[in-house]
Amino acid sequence: MLGILSSIGFLDDPADIFIFLGRLHPLVVHLPIGFLFLAALAQLASTKPKFQAITPFISYVWALGALSAFFAVVFGYFLSLSGDYEPDTLFWHKWMGVGVLLFSIACYYITKKTTKPFLYTKWFFTGLVTVSVFITGHLGGNLTHGSTYLLEYAPNTIRGLAGMPPKVEPRKKVTELDSADVFLDLISPMLDSKCTSCHNAGKKKGKLKLTTYNEILKGGEGGEVVIPGDALNSELFKRISLPEDHDDFMPSEGKRPLTDNEVKLIEWWIKVGAPPDGYFTQLNPEKEVIAMAENFFGLDRENQLYGRTVVAPDKVVVDSLRSRGFVLNRLMKDNYFMGANFSLSERKLELSDVELLVQLKEQLIWLDISNSNVQDAHLEKIGQLENLVRLDVSGNAITDAGLNHLVGLKNLESLNLFDTDISDGALIAIPKLKALQKVYLWQTKISPEGISKLRKEHSDLKIVSERE
Ligand code: HEC
Numbered sequence: 009m010l011g012i013l014s015s016i017g018f019l020d021d022p023a024d025i026f027i028f029l030g031r032l033h034p035l036v037v038h039l040p041i042g043f044l045f046l047a048a049l050a051q052l053a054s055t056k057p058k059f060q061a062i063t064p065f066i067s068y069v070w071a072l073g074a075l076s077a078f079f080a081v082v083f084g085y086f087l088s089l090s091g092d093y094e095p096d097t098l099f100w101h102k103w104m105g106v107g108v109l110l111f112s113i114a115c116y117y118i119t120k121k122t123t124k125p126f127l128y129t130k131w132f133f134t135g136l137v138t139v140s141v142f143i144t145g146h147l148g149g150n151l152t153h154g155s156t157y158l159l160e161y162a163p164n165t166i167r168g169l170a171g172m173p174p175k176v177e178p179r180k181k182v183t184e185l186d187s188a189d190v191f192l193d194l195i196s197p198m199l200d201s202k203c204t205s206c207h208n209a210g211k212k213k214g215k216l217k218l219t220t221y222n223e224i225l226k227g228g229e230g231g232e233v234v235i236p237g238d239a240l241n242s243e244l245f246k247r248i249s250l251p252e253d254h255d256d257f258m259p260s261e262g263k264r265p266l267t268d269n270e271v272k273l274i275e276w277w278i279k280v281g282a283p284p285d286g287y288f289t290q291l292n293p294e295k296e297v298i299a300m301a302e303n304f305f306g307l308d309r310e311n312q313l314y315g316r317t318v319v320a321p322d323k324v325v326v327d328s329l330r331s332r333g334f335v336l337n338r339l340m341k342d343n344y345f346m347g348a349n350f351s352l353s354e355r356k357l358e359l360s361d362v363e364l365l366v367q368l369k370e371q372l373i374w375l376d377i378s379n380s381n382v383q384d385a386h387l388e389k390i391g392q393l394e395n396l397v398r399l400d401v402s403g404n405a406i407t408d409a410g411l412n413h414l415v416g417l418k419n420l421e422s423l424n425l426f427d428t429d430i431s432d433g434a435l436i437a438i439p440k441l442k443a444l445q446k447v448y449l450w451q452t453k454i455s456p457e458g459i460s461k462l463r464k465e466h467s468d469l470k471i472v473s474e475r476e
Pocket residue numbers: 199202203204205206207213214215216227228229230231232233243244247248255256258259260261263266
């Protein structure tokens with residue numbers, strides 16, 4: 009006997025079986041709602057001669073409603089044992105639920121006897137059931153979603169009637185970093201999307217609300233969760249930086265976690281004293297923190313380039329480039345970014361070829377014009393291909409003057425200058441390429457000192473100056 013009890017979890021504390029049944033409550037409650045409204049409706053309909061025939065069936069619908077209400081009440085009671093629900097709302101939800109059960113049992117008994125004296129009582133109880141189902145359901149919704157959920161997006165007139173303040177204007181999308189507020193635009197939206205479903209006024213898991221700055225600082229069951237200036241001892245930071253399979257990891261229950269970037273930004277925010285407001289950039293964030301914030305707001309270069317949709321290239325231009333010896337490829341399935349390779353052509357590059365390329369400047373992100381007799385004059389036009397991420401001009405007699413035409417290529421990550429006449433003038437041009445990650449300078453006229461200077465001043469730039 010004990011074995012059976014323990015195998016279904018009866019001896020745990022609280023018994024797993026109760027928690028399991030409790031979590032069925034949100035599912036089961038829809039049955040009495042359906043049955044009881046149907047019963048009321050059928051009863052109303054049966055007053056018309058056309059539907060009089062259904063009268064004997066009505067008491068059975070009330071019975072189904074009462075039976076399912078019974079299960080909803082019992083499972084709901086189990087759920088209330090395991091959750092941290094707002095006690096006042098819970099009290100009313102619970103007893104209104106019991107009311108629904110009792111009133112629907114009354115309706116069942118009354119409708120079984122169809123004698124006249126019961127007529128008014130019947131409608132009286134039907135009214136009670138209908139109203140109490142509404143109220144119970146509404147309170148239940150408040151318990152799970154928070155009391156502001158229903159009217160969050162309601163027009164202000166309706167919110168006013170319910171005694172709520174007008175809607176808070178949603179924050180404008182951050183389009184430049186300088187206008188971003190450190191709490192309202194950065195930290196709060198992270199918590200809103202990943203945490204407040206469990207940590208709000210109605211559902212205060214761990215007795216913690218994460219909906220406003222003051223609530224966050226107030227902390228939860230275990231006291232403060234954010235200690236300004238001390239991320240490592242802040243419970244909130246600890247919980248989000250644990251391994252995902254750890255019991256204490258937040259968000260719990262396998263909900264979508266914060267990204268690494270978001271975790272680091274929260275860590276930074278706590279370290280700089282968890283300010284409640286103020287411009288992000290005025291807190292003097294380090295370079296990496298700025299990069300993370302730009303990524304969060306979708307303002308980083310990568311997002312701006314690849315995130316946008318480019319239109320299909322002009323087919324006439326594509327065809328004529330192909331007939332001139334260019335190999336053109338579409339590089340992404342869901343976008344029209346293209347790569348062009350002229351290095352295999354027997355022809356020399358001409359200015360008219362480059363003019364055609366400029367017509368693809370939206371789409372073109374890779375370009376290989378190595379060993380193609382490229383001149384400095386060509387580079388003036390190549391410098392207009394602003395989406396270029398990769399450019400290979402190796403094996404051409406180009407000089408520093410030509411390179412200077414390329415400094416506006418703000419997306420350029422890789423530049424191949426191998427076997428060109430580039431010299432120390434490149435030391436000024438290359439650092440202007442803000443996105444550059446890799447540059448090939450092997451067999452150029454740059455002095456060894458020039459190369460080591462570039463290395464020293466731009467340690468994050470990969471410089472290839474010998475055979476790889
Ligand atoms: C699916 C529901 C759920 C989500 C989502 C969730 N939490 Fe929790 N949280 C809980 C529960 C349940 C507890 C109480 C049990 C415990 O302490 O582990 C808790 C407790 C906490 C505590 C400890 C409070 C105290 O004082 O003891 C912190 C801090 C916390 N959560 C932070 C977060 C953060 C930050 C997020 C978002 C990244 C988050 N939670 C998302 C359910 C959730």
